[in-house]
Amino acid sequence: MSETAEKAVQDFRRRDARDKLLGRTRYTIDRGAAGMLHAALLRSDVPSGRIARLDVSAAARMPGVRAVVTHEDAPGRAGLGIADHPLFATDVVRYCGEPIAAVAAESEAEARAALAAITVDIEPLPAVLDMGASLAEDAPLVHPGWQGYEVLTQGGARGGNVAWEASVDRGDVDAAFARSDVTVVESSFRVGRQNHLSLEPRAVVANYEDGRYHIETSTQVPWTVRNTTATLLGVPASAIRVTVPPVGGGFGLKFDCALEPFAALLARKSGRTVRLVNSREEEMLTCLFRENAEIRIRSAVAPDGSIAGREAVVLMDCGAYGGEQVFLTTMTAHTLGGNYRLGAVRIVSRAVYTNTAPNGAFRACNGVYNTFALERHTDEIAAAIGMAPEAFRFKNVIGDGDLGATGQVFEGDVLAPMLEKMAALRAKDPSPQLTDGRLSGRATTVGTWFVFTGPSAATVNMNADGSATLVTSGVEIGSGSMMQALPQIVAATLGLTPDKVVVRAADTDAAGYDVGVGGGRTTVSLGAASRTAAIEVRTKLLKVASDMLEAAAEDLVIADGRIEIAGAKGSGATIAEVASHGQMRFGPLSGTGSFAAAGTPAMAGCCAGHFIEALDIPVFAVHDCDVAVDPLTGHVEVLAYRVVQDVGRALNPSAIFGQIQGGVVQGLGYALHEEADVGPDGHIRQKSFETYRVPLAGDVVPVAIELHEGAPSIGPLGTKGAGEVPILNVGATVACAVANATGKTVSELPLTPPRVLALLIDEAQAPVFPHIRDRHADNLTAPGR
Amino acid sequence: MRPETPPEILLPATLGEALASLGERAAAPLAGGTWVMRAPLRREPFAPAYVGLSRIPELSLVEVTDDAIAIGAAVTHADLANALAGFPEFAGLRLAAGSSANPAVRSAATVGGNLCTADFAAADLVPALLCLDATVELAGPAGSRLIPLADFLAQRTGLLPGHILTKVVVARTGQRTAHARLPLRKAGDYPVAIVSVAMRVDAMERIGAARIAVGSVEATARRWTGLEDALLGEPLDGARTTGIAGSLLASFNGRDGVEAPGWYRVRVLPALAGRAVASLVAA
Amino acid sequence: MTIRLTVNGETREFAAAPMTPLVDVLRDGLHLTGAKPVCREGFCGACMVLVDAVPTVACLTPVALVEGRDIETVEGLTSGESPTPVQAALEEHDAVQCGMCFPGMVVALTHLTTSGTCEPNRAAVKEALVGNVCRCTGYERIVDAALAVMEAGHE
Ligand SMILES: Cc1cc2nc3c(=O)[nH]c(=O)nc-3n(C[C@H](O)[C@H](O)[C@H](O)COP(=O)(O)OP(=O)(O)OC[C@H]3O[C@@H](n4cnc5c(N)ncnc54)[C@H](O)[C@@H]3O)c2cc1C
Ligand code: FES
Ligand code: FES
Secondary structure, X not given: XXXXXXXXXXXXXXXXXXXXXXXXXXXXXXXXXXXXXXXXXXXXXXXXXXXXXXXXXXXXXXXXXXXXXXXXXXXXXXXXXXXXXXXXXXXXXXXXXXXXXXXXXXXXXXXXXXXXXXXXEEEEOOOOOOHHHHHOOOOOOOOOOHHHXXXXXXXXXXXXXXXXXXXXXXOOHHHHHHOOOOEEXXXXXXXXXXXXXXXXXXXXXXXXXXXXXXXXXXXXOHHHHHHHHHHHHOOOHHHEEEEOOOOOOOOOOOOOOOOHHHHHHHHHHHOOOEEEEOOHHHHHHOOOOXXXXXXXXXXXXXXXXXXXXXXXXXXXXXXXXXXXXXXXXOXXXXXXXXXXXXXXEEEEEEEEEOOOOOOOOOOOOOHHHHHHHHHHHHHHHHHHHOOOXXXXXXXXXXXXXXXXXXXXXXXXXXXXXXXXXXXXXXXXXXXXXXXXXXXXXXXXXXXXXXXXXXXXXXXXXXXXXXXXXXXXXXXXXXXXXXXXXXXXXXXXXXXOOHHHEEEEOOXXXXXXXXXXXXXXXXXXXXXXXXXXXXXXXXXXXXXXHHHHHOOOHHHEEEEOOEEEEOOEEEEEEEHHHHHXXXXXXXXXXXXXXXXXXXXOOOOOOOEEXXXXXXXXXXXXXXXXXXXXXXXXXXXXXXXXXXXXXXXXXXOOHHHHHHHHHHHHHHHHHHHHXXXXXXXXXXXXXXXXXXXXXXXXXXXXXXXXXEEEEOOOOOOHHHOOOOOOHHHOOHHXXXXXXXXXXXXXXXXXXXXXXXXXXXXXXXXXXXXOOOOOOOOHHHHOOOOOO | OOOOOOOEEEOOOOHHHHHHHHHHHOOEEEOOOOOHHHOOOOOOOOOOEEEEOOOOHHHHOEEEOOOEEEEEOOOEHHHHHHHOOOOHHHHHHHHHHHHOOOHHHHOOOEHHHHHHOXXXXXXXXXXXXXXXXXXXXXXXXXXXXXXXXXXXXXXXXHHOOOOEEEXXXXXXXXXXXXXXXXXXXXXXXXXXXXXXXXXXXXXXXXEEEEEEEEEOOOOOOEEOHHHHHHHOOOEOOHHHHHHHHHOOOOOOOOOOOOOOOHHHHHHOHHHHHHHHHHHHHHO | OEEEEEEOOEEEEEEOOOOOEHHHHHHHHOOOOOOOOOOOOOOOOOOEEEEOOEEEEHHHOEHHHHOOOEEEOHHHOOOOOOOOHHHXXXXXXXXXXXXXXXXXXXXXXXXXXXXXXXXXXXXHHHHHOOOOOOOOOOOHHHHHHHXXXXXXXXX
16 A cells, blocks of 8 residues: 555656647637537626516527527526526526526627627616625515525525525533633624636537537536536436536636536527637626625633634625535635634524625635634734734644534644644745835734545546556646546556556546536545546456466566566566456456545534535645735735645645645735625626736745645545645735734735725724624524524 | 627828828727727727828837937837837836836837827826926828827827827936836736826935826826925935825825725825835936 | 738738737637637737737737738747747646646747846746736746746856
């Protein structure tokens, strides 16, 4: 085993780099062909209204138009937890950008011209554009018929504009706060939306052949696309095949079904291949953003610095449909409720409907802002009780045998040794001294994340030429897991070099079910399934070799492309010879593997409405940074950034370092630049790259990185996901450092220059949430559950 | 989203032909195209036709004499920055041309396009040329005339139809100049505020005469005469300038935008004025 | 109108509306899908090509304005499959993730490392890349690769 693990660790270069550099890679947006139809969507221009009339007959007669579809063509509703989302607006529109009709025509210009010929009369209805309005008494309901929706997962409290509620209640929180010796600290935080801004927009090419749909799409979740498209169209899931070309960036944006059903419908109706690509403006308007959120957190801290009690309310804006947010309410218990030992805790996390574009999943979903809130709150606690923040963290971080918020028992001391590693990393390159009048600040934060385990399948075919083919539904979205970690695992198991392992691009007709690429799960879940499949192949190879070499299988070693009798180098045969022999004798050798969540238990009865009650594989991170703040303009410059990351085992350190650098920079965008919000007309105000500012080369620094290996993990060869977590505590770390530099209370992100300057001149408005009630129980839809 | 009848582009070789085409077709000039090509994103219609300026040789010249420098309207930002390399007195204008936008845009976007886009408040060259007291030459059916830049800015939407801005003329007076711009990132986005200065400095390093222009704060760049007056006789000192400027903001009414609120644009002006003056010390 | 361009060394003649962005002509008309239309407003650089050896955002370039000029796209930088020094260095530095920015990035870096207009230091390279957005990598390896090429060129 351990020998395999060592063999698996390599700086193996990704096979797709060369073509990407030569400009030859063909992403979904590049797959145009002669004879293809081009589709376009008619989208709502108002945030809330009743569709009084929809007439597409004139559009259908426009030149070049081959098909027009509306809600009449797609009867189903889909969703996560609750089926609240139709493909097209039916009687009402619920957000700006909601699709009303779709057209396919010979050219994009003709399709757009046809959109203009659709008659649609929308009578405006009152809209709730933020969570305050949505939770106000007598607020109009975004889904007046919410009680009639099919519930797909039981257990979440719901009601009115609260789409879903997940709550945790462990220990006697009231008693903790009532203690006479505790210091009570309360903080409120607000964050805006973050756009993934993947360079490739959501895009699809669909056709309908022999009674089945073939969807080629830029997605992270081929199986979700398959199943959701089927639900929305009202056809059997087996009628849909999804294949995935190289994906030009995802980050969670493509973790849901998107444009695929429209293209599928149009393909069927027209009998032609249909291409549908979001314009950048559509991408901005209907991005499945990282949600805006509002957080109140209170802690009762004992004189010795231990946290006797904690309570928190987290409101997550799900937009007009529940989508991913319903699921993500789950994460609050593990992120805001994470990092520290808590005597007693109660948390409620609510997904709130508004008349805005639905929010979705984004790298370390939910964790990013909850870690910001938790870590800023932690610094406020340390200040309130007069303890150094580092000392407070050392004392309180979760260690071996400690309970998490949901009562899960954590294994191993991970965060404390990581904090020590961070201190050492910092000592190597101490904070720079500023002499230019700017304010300097530094901070260290900790974070808890997880690997989203869940089902995966893999097949390994051993070819007679000595190569192996790995067939999964995994997608290469850029992180390299499909190009590096997976072939490395299979190769190490089979005694091959990773270049001998061909990885089949995702195809739901070829490989079994997979939850999708995201949540840091590729290396773990697909890796575990691939490893099991490879072990089966290895067993078969050894058996064949044992016949060939007349030696017991236990006496054989498989390595370096050969199978040998132990201790007798040169005695055996090449793997190709063995595979070829096996193929002739028994038929081609192959193996299958599958993986599912381990189902780590929480404490009975302390959580409600959670999709994941305890973390199978927790992942920890410690970040540290130095900032300089310009007191006259509010510009924050990050001078140095340091990461100690828990990776279990690093299979490909170069790939992990690349993920950390990239993830931290995305986090710097969230912390400092990237802001998306909803204007009074219900439209997202940042409509393009002009106003949505992502970090550019000049805004970043090389991240100093130390990997922490050896923490417990059920992942194959001890791995954990490494691509998602690097963004987790960037917002937190920058915010804490800016608070330290300025001496001001930082309660919002991003820290754009105007926001920081407002803080510096004491003109920033502290967040006030009248819709978060003072008494915890008043924030629960079902008090006392 | 292409227009129904795509506009034509004419590429005349002389100014005369260009002016004639403008008149005949209700056409608009097309220089680098970096503003015009984004019309669909702004939901603006294209003009019925465009007259490209790239083949009219005199529009792409930078001519330097002992007393003045004349910049052709079709000179790109990149070419302007290069042409000014040997002239420290134009350090401000050079920085404006060489640090706006990004390299690829700078090698397409022109001086004329920057000055003629009335809806673009964040133009870098406008305040940089305003503090140099530049004059523009406008050619039309009735011939050419010279107009002070400030007057041109005030009236450009009325003046431009049927006309072509042919060049910008700046006198060489040996002043020290600087350009302080404030994008929200290090670079790459529009500046939310700009302060451009041109100053004569006496032997004691005191400010003898100053012209200060502010861009991006209001819809159109303009001079900051209050600060110009207040700095007379002051030493060249950035921090001191910032302090003086702090009490002279009342006349500004900052524009609110998605990227920054109006108050912010005004509030950072003292710091920018200080930076501009500080860079003159070094000069 | 009929437009004649030299694209990757070859003269091509075709009909196109004069205001058509060059990037669409290259992709839809000439099937050169290397350059990517990502923002269509000059901010991201994914559509970058060389026009007479100058990096140009093809999304804002009306095709009529480059009539008769020499266009080089990422596909034209190499003959066959052997990478250019810039491409080789990016591969060597393990810089590629999703890859969408690289056609433009390679064009920008090709100019930057060969034109002598950029000082061989980190700050200068970063300044020169301000019009090329990469959402995946956090840039530093791209800068490392550029510096490696520039240093090798000076040896
Ligand atoms: C990504 C990006 C970033 C940018 N950042 C900045 C920045 O930081 N600072 C800054 O200042 N600018 C910035 N700009 C704006 C840019 O400078 C303008 O788009 C540019 O100046 C317009 O010049 P052009 O030659 O491309 O004009 P065009 O788009 O060709 O024309 C613009 C307008 O001017 C008219 N026009 C052009 N030339 C003449 C003439 N000679 N006579 C009469 N009318 C004429 C045209 O009819 C049109 O109405 C940025 C642009 C982009 C795309
Ligand atoms: S697509 Fe041309 S610069 Fe972004
Ligand atoms: S590698 Fe994905 S955008 Fe650069």
